[in-house]
Amino acid sequence: MLKKFEKEIEYCTYCPKMCKFSCPVGNATARETATPWGRMSILYLAKKGQKNWDRELAALVELCLTCMICREYCEHRNDVAAAMLAARAESISRGIVTKEVESFRAFFSKHDNPMGDDLHAHLQSHLASKYFVKEAQVVYFSGCSAIYQSPQNIADTFKIFEALGIDYVGAYPGKIQCCGAPLRFLGLEKEFVEHAKKVYRQLGRYKVIISGCPSCVYEFKAVYPEFDLKLTPRVYHITEFLWPFFQQGKVQIKRQYPKSVMYHDPCYLGRYLDIYEAPRKIIDEVCREQLIEFSWNRKSSYCCGGGGGLPITYPDVAKTVVQKRLAEFMEKKDAVLATACPSCQRHFSKHSSGIEILDVTNLVAWALEV
Amino acid sequence: MNTDLEKYYSLLDIFGAERISYHPSDKVDYSRDMWPRLAIQLRRGERLEEPDFIVWPMSSDEISKLLVLANKKNFPVIPFGAGSGVCGGAIGLSGAVICDMKKMDKMVDINVQSMLARVQTGVIGENFERELNRRGFTLGHFPSSIYCATVGGFLAMRSAGQASTKYGKIEDMVASLQAVFPDGTIITTKTVPHKATGPDINSLLLGSEGALAIITEVTLKIKPLPEARKFLSYTFGSIKSGLEAIREFMQEGVKPAIVRLYDETDTALTMNALGYEDVAGCLLMVIPEGREKIVELESEIVNKICVKSGGKDRGERASKHWLEHRYAISYRQSPILSSPKMILDTIEVVSLWRDIVPLYESMKSAIEPHATVMAHFSHAYPEGISIYFTVMTSAEGDEVKSYDDIWKAAMTACLKSGGVISHHHGIGRLKVQWLKAELGEGYKLLTILKKGLDPNNILNPGVLGLGE
Numbered sequence: 001m002l003k004k005f006e007k008e009i010e011y012c013t014y015c016p017k018m019c020k021f022s023c024p025v026g027n028a029t030a031r032e033t034a035t036p037w038g039r040m041s042i043l044y045l046a047k048k049g050q051k052n053w054d055r056e057l058a059a060l061v062e063l064c065l066t067c068m069i070c071r072e073y074c075e076h077r078n079d080v081a082a083a084m085l086a087a088r089a090e091s092i093s094r095g096i097v098t099k100e101v102e103s104f105r106a107f108f109s110k111h112d113n114p115m116g117d118d119l120h121a122h123l124q125s126h127l128a129s130k131y132f133v134k135e136a137q138v139v140y141f142s143g144c145s146a147i148y149q150s151p152q153n154i155a156d157t158f159k160i161f162e163a164l165g166i167d168y169v170g171a172y173p174g175k176i177q178c179c180g181a182p183l184r185f186l187g188l189e190k191e192f193v194e195h196a197k198k199v200y201r202q203l204g205r206y207k208v209i210i211s212g213c214p215s216c217v218y219e220f221k222a223v224y225p226e227f228d229l230k231l232t233p234r235v236y237h238i239t240e241f242l243w244p245f246f247q248q249g250k251v252q253i254k255r256q257y258p259k260s261v262m263y264h265d266p267c268y269l270g271r272y273l274d275i276y277e278a279p280r281k282i283i284d285e286v287c288r289e290q291l292i293e294f295s296w297n298r299k300s301s302y303c304c305g306g307g308g309g310l311p312i313t314y315p316d317v318a319k320t321v322v323q324k325r326l327a328e329f330m331e332k333k334d335a336v337l338a339t340a341c342p343s344c345q346r347h348f349s350k351h352s353s354g355i356e357i358l359d360v361t362n363l364v365a366w367a368l369e370v
Numbered sequence: 371m372n373t374d375l376e377k378y379y380s381l382l383d384i385f386g387a388e389r390i391s392y393h394p395s396d397k398v399d400y401s402r403d404m405w406p407r408l409a410i411q412l413r414r415g416e417r418l419e420e421p422d423f424i425v426w427p428m429s430s431d432e433i434s435k436l437l438v439l440a441n442k443k444n445f446p447v448i449p450f451g452a453g454s455g456v457c458g459g460a461i462g463l464s465g466a467v468i469c470d471m472k473k474m475d476k477m478v479d480i481n482v483q484s485m486l487a488r489v490q491t492g493v494i495g496e497n498f499e500r501e502l503n504r505r506g507f508t509l510g511h512f513p514s515s516i517y518c519a520t521v522g523g524f525l526a527m528r529s530a531g532q533a534s535t536k537y538g539k540i541e542d543m544v545a546s547l548q549a550v551f552p553d554g555t556i557i558t559t560k561t562v563p564h565k566a567t568g569p570d571i572n573s574l575l576l577g578s579e580g581a582l583a584i585i586t587e588v589t590l591k592i593k594p595l596p597e598a599r600k601f602l603s604y605t606f607g608s609i610k611s612g613l614e615a616i617r618e619f620m621q622e623g624v625k626p627a628i629v630r631l632y633d634e635t636d637t638a639l640t641m642n643a644l645g646y647e648d649v650a651g652c653l654l655m656v657i658p659e660g661r662e663k664i665v666e667l668e669s670e671i672v673n674k675i676c677v678k679s680g681g682k683d684r685g686e687r688a689s690k691h692w693l694e695h696r697y698a699i700s701y702r703q704s705p706i707l708s709s710p711k712m713i714l715d716t717i718e719v720v721s722l723w724r725d726i727v728p729l730y731e732s733m734k735s736a737i738e739p740h741a742t743v744m745a746h747f748s749h750a751y752p753e754g755i756s757i758y759f760t761v762m763t764s765a766e767g768d769e770v771k772s773y774d775d776i777w778k779a780a781m782t783a784c785l786k787s788g789g790v791i792s793h794h795h796g797i798g799r800l801k802v803q804w805l806k807a808e809l810g811e812g813y814k815l816l817t818i819l820k821k822g823l824d825p826n827n828i829l830n831p832g833v834l835g836l837g838e
Contacts, residue, residue, distance in 0.1 A: 011704040013708065014707040017404075032453060295504040
C-alpha cells in the first residue's frame with residue numbers, strides 16, 4: 001500500500017521540514033514526530049527495516065487531519081495525507097488496530113454511519129415529504145453530519161431550491177446516509193469499500209449528485225472511482241451548484257444579512273475540491289458587510305481540527321486545533337462564523353459557546369426569507 | 371530503582387506524564403537536526419545517538435526546575451527549537467533530556483507605541499511573522515528556515531534573514547530577553563533601546579547556542595509592513611565589479627532589503643531557469659522596500675551606481691521571481707540528500723570589503739578539488755559582506771570523510787584569507803575545531819563563562835566546543 005509513496009517518504013525525510021509551521025497537528029502537539037516530516041521519517045525507517053511496524057507507529061500515523069495544508073508548502077507536492085491514510089490501512093492489514101479505531105469499526109458497522117442513529121428517519125423528521133421527489137434524476141445527498149448535527153442546513157437548502165423554482169432535485173431517500181469517508185479516514189479500507197458498494201448501488205442511477213458536505217462530494221467524485229465505483233461525474237457541492245443562479249440574476253434577495261461574516265474554508269472544499277470563490281461570492285451577495293477573511297485563508301486555510309478522524313483518535317489534539325482556529329475569530333466583535341461544511345460547523349460548535357456558526361445555505365435562506 | 375525510572379519520576383513531578391516522552395519514535399526524530407552530516411549517516415543506515423527523554427516546558431519556572439534537577443542528577447539538557455539548524459547544535463545525546471520549547475509559543479505583548487513585540491521563544495518564525503503581519507507589522511527577519519525554525523533558534527544561532535541589509539540580523543532586533551541559567555536562575559533584562567549598564571547581557575547570550583542559558587522570552591523591535599517595493603536586477607562582468615557597486619551604494623547610506631550578487635555559476639543556473647538566453651556574468655538583485663518616497667530615492671541611487679559600475683540593467687523580472695520563490699531553494703535539498711553518495715551543504719562566511727574577493731577565490735579554489743561550488747554575496751554592510759557557498763558532490767569513497775574533507779578545506783582557507791568562519795549558521799558541533807582558531811585567546815572567555823555558569827556541563831555539552 002505504501003509502495004507508491006516511497007519517493008514522497010524519502011523526500012520528506014530529507015527535507016528541512018519546510019511545511020512544519022503550517023501543520024495544525026504539529027503546532028498543537030509541539031512534537032517533531034507529529035509533523036509531516038516526523039511521521040514520514042518514521043515510515044522511512046520502517047521501510048528500511050530500522051523500525052518495527054508496531055502499535056506506536058500505528059498510533060503515530062493517526063496523528064494527521066488529512067487537511068493537506070502541508071502540500072501547499074511543499075515544492076514536491078508530496079501527498080502526506082494520502083500516505084498517512086495508506087499507512088493506517090497498512091496497520092490494520094497487519095492486524096494492528098488501536099482501541100479507538102476498533103470501537104469505531106464496531107459502532108459504524110452496527111448503524112451504517114458514525115452517528116449511531118437511524119439517519120434516514122432523522123432526515124424524514126426534518127424534511128417535508130414533498131422534497132423526496134420520486135423519479136428525480138438529480139439528488140441531494142445530505143450526508144451524516146448534516147442530518148445529525150445541522151438538519152437546518154438541509155431544510156434551508158430545499159427551501160432555497162423551492163424559492164428558485166428548482167423542483168427537479170430530490171432528497172436522497174436511501175437508508176444509508178453516509179458516504180463512508182469516516183471509515184476510510186481511519187484506515188478501515190475493507191469496510192469502506194463494502195460500505196461504498198452499498199451506497200453506489202443506490203446512487204448509481206442519478207445523473208447529478210449535489211451535497212452540502214465537501215467530504216461526500218470528494219468521496220463520490222474522486223475516491224469511489226479509485227475502487228471502480230464510478231458514479232456520475234456531475235457531483236457538485238451546494239455552493240458550486242447555487243452560484244450560477246446568482247450569476248444569472250435568478251436569485252431575488254429580499255434582505256441582506258446584517259452582521260459581519262467571517263468565512264472558514266473547509267479543507268475538503270478548498271484544497272481537495274479547489275472551491276474557494278463560490279461560497280465567498282454567495283456570501284458577498286447575501287450579506288451587507290464585506291466578508292472578513294481569516295489571516296490563514298483559501299489554500300492556506302487552517303483546519304478546524306475535525307478532519308481525518310482526529311476527533312476520534314486524538315480528541316485533545318483536535319480540540320487544541322479548533323481553539324487555535326477560533327482564536328482569531330474571537331477577536332472580532334459581533335461577527336458570525338460561516339462555513340460550507342457540516343463537519344466543520346459541528347466541530348466549531350462542539351468546542352465553543354455563545355457564537356453563531358452558520359452554513360452558507362443558512363445565510364442564503366435568511367436573505368430569501370424562506 | 372534504575373536510573374531511567376528515577377529520572378522519569380523526577381521529570382514527572384515537573385511536567386506531568388502528558389509532557390514527557392520516551393517513545394522510540396520520538397527518540398529517533400529528536401536524534402538529529404538538519405546538519406547534512408547526520409542526513410548522510412541516516413542514509414547509510416547508521417543509528418544516531420538518541421536522547422532518553424523529551425520534555426515540553428510551558429514556563430521559565432519549569433525550565434528552571436528541569437535545570438536544577440539536571441545538576442542534581444547529572445544529565446545533559448539539550449534546548450530544542452524546531453531542529454532546523456545545520457551545524458548539529460540541537461541533537462539527541464545519549465542520556466540527555468531534550469527540552470522542546472515549542473509549547474512556549476505565545477505572543478506576550480505588542481507595544482505599538484514603541485514598536486516592540488514580546489514573544490515566547492518557542493514560536494516558529496513564520497507563525498510569528500504572520501501574527502505581526504495581520505496587525506500591520508513585520509519583524510523583517512526572513513531566513514530560509516523561517517518555516518521550520520523557532521525564534522529561540524534564531525537567537526541561539528544569531529541568524530540572519532534575507533532582508534538583513536535593511537532590518538539587520540536578529541541580534542540587532544533584540545530589546546530585551548528572559549533566560550534561564552544552568553543553575554536555574556531566571557533573569558529578565560530591561561526593555562530599552564540602548565543602555566550603558568556594563569557589558570550587555572543580551573549580547574552575551576545571543577549566539578550562545580544553548581550552552582550558557584535557555585532563552586525563553588524576547589522583546590523584538592518590529593517595523594511597519596513596507597508600503598512599497600522596487601525590483602532591480604543587473605548583470606555585471608565579474609563579481610568584482612558587482613561587489614564594488616554594492617559597496618558604493620551601501621556606503622552612500624542606501625539600505626535595500628535584499629541585496630544578492632551571484633557568481634557566474636549561480637547566475638547561469640538562476641538565469642537559465644528563468645529562460646534568459648544571455649546568461650553571462652554575475653547577477654545582482656536589489657529590492658529596496660519601505661516608504662514609497664524612500665524606496666524611489668534608494669532605487670534611483672542604486673540604479674545610478676550600478677549602471678555607472680558597468681551593470682547591465684535586466685529589469686525587474688529576476689528579482690521579482692526570486693522574491694516569489696524566496697524559499698524554493700530549501701526544497702532542493704531532499705532529492706539530493708536522499709540520493710546515494712550525494713553530499714550537499716552550505717557555508718557562510720564574512721569579511722571586510724578589502725578581503726572579500728581574495729576570500730571568495732581562495733575558498734572556491736580550496737573546495738573545488740572536492741566538490742562543485744557556487745556562491746552568492748548577500749547580507750551587505752557598509753564595511754563588508756558575507757559569502758554563501760553551496761557545495762555539492764557525489765562522493766567516490768566514504769561520504770562522511772568526503773564531507774569532512776570539504777569542510778576542512780573550506781574552513782582552513784577561510785581562516786587563512788581573513789574571513790570569519792560563520793556569518794549566521796553558527797558553530798554547533800560542526801565548526802568547533804576552527805572556532806578556537808577563529809577566536810584565539812578570546813575563546814578563553816567562553817570557557818570561563820561556561821565553567822562559571824555551568825560547572826557540571828549540563829547544558830547542551832559539546833556545542834561551541836564547550837563542556838566536552
